[in-house]
Amino acid sequence: IKLPATSNENVVKDFPVTFNNPMLENARRNYLEKHPLARQKEVAERLRKNFYTGEEASRNVLKYQIKNSSQLIAVPKTVLLKQGVGRRSKMGGFGKDKKQPVYSMDQDTPEKPPPKPKQALSPSGKQQQDSEDGPKFNIIPLTFSPKSAGVYPARLIVSSYDVRVYDVEFQVSAEVKQAEIIFDSPARKPVTQGIPIVNAGEKPMAVKGIIQGESFSGPMEIIVPAMQTGNYPLTFTPAWIGRYEGSIELTIPSTEEKSVYKLVGNADEPLAEKHVVIDAIVRKKEETVIVIPNVYGTKQEAQYTVYSDLEEICGEPTLTLRSGNKGEYKITTCSPKSGTLSGSITFTTSKGFY
DSSP, X not given: OEEEEETTSOEEEEEEOOSSOHHHHHHHHHHHHHOGGGGSHHHHHHHHSOOOOSHHHHTTEEEEEEEEOOSSEEOOSEEEEETTTTOBOTTSSBTTTSOOOOOOTTOSXXXXXXXXXXXXXXXTSOBOOOOXXXXXXXXXXXXXXXXXXXXXXXXXXXXXXXXXXXXXXXXXXXXXXXEEEEEEEETTOOEEEEEEEEEOSSSOEEXXXXXXXXXXXXXXXXXXXXXXXXXXXXXXXXXXXXXXXXXXXXXETTTTEEEEEEEEEEEESOOOSOOOOOOOOTTOOEEEEEEEOOTTTTSSOEEEEEEESOTTEEOOSEEEEOTTOOEEEEEEEOOSSOSOOOOOEEEEOTTSOO
């Protein structure tokens, strides 16, 4: 049974339990009808025998012990099951208005219920009514105070005259959270920011991400292990200088919790693609090949014009790269003097990308 809840709120759910055990009664009936051993008189009588016996059963009230597997969900140690409570009678009323007899498979007619005990009279001469604070029948109250979203399972073993097992699962969601994440990065330089996600439940938790906005990316889904904190990897990869905006919505399907983040990315001038060191001899030509990427990526062809602030190097004035490809550019060095010379080579498109 799955029950919804909200984090940081006290939750009290009444879990109903029937007086009779339908699964047990069906099993006994099927055994008597189909199993070969049921033809033996001793076996059949044992199966038909009513095991609801004792003083409590004579009052149509059974007391069961409860074992709980969860330390986070509180339940009482016992529960009282009363015949007819919470069940509609043939007249349309509830069982408490028309009591049903204890069911027994070894009798032709139902037992006559015991007479209703007389109630004490009040000073006015009227009979006193049952107190509203009296015991609750056929109800197991579940008390839970979740601190964070997650899935919290519990197994209840209810035992006395028979054994019943109930699997309960609280699916805890939280209010929609909104925040802002700001990225600062040079153009074409990816930056990854982890968004922490806490799974306080006892089962692994799936988290789905929906991203809107150019230059922002991340996986469609991650799995956070039970009782651990995971990180959703959000990456900002600006294609060029400027300000980028977007959003990401993280959803936990099991609890329907949603967290929405506004994304802002600031991209500065790109860094140098590579630092190239050339060892050359004075007045002797030295050729060096460098690899140039396409600044447009896979979007379109790049036609570069080549610029340099070094008089000691020379090369082709233009370079054309196909979409998504890298290219080689040959540099020829010929210095008339010795020493350490430094400068840069810039490859610029007609749109100003470099």
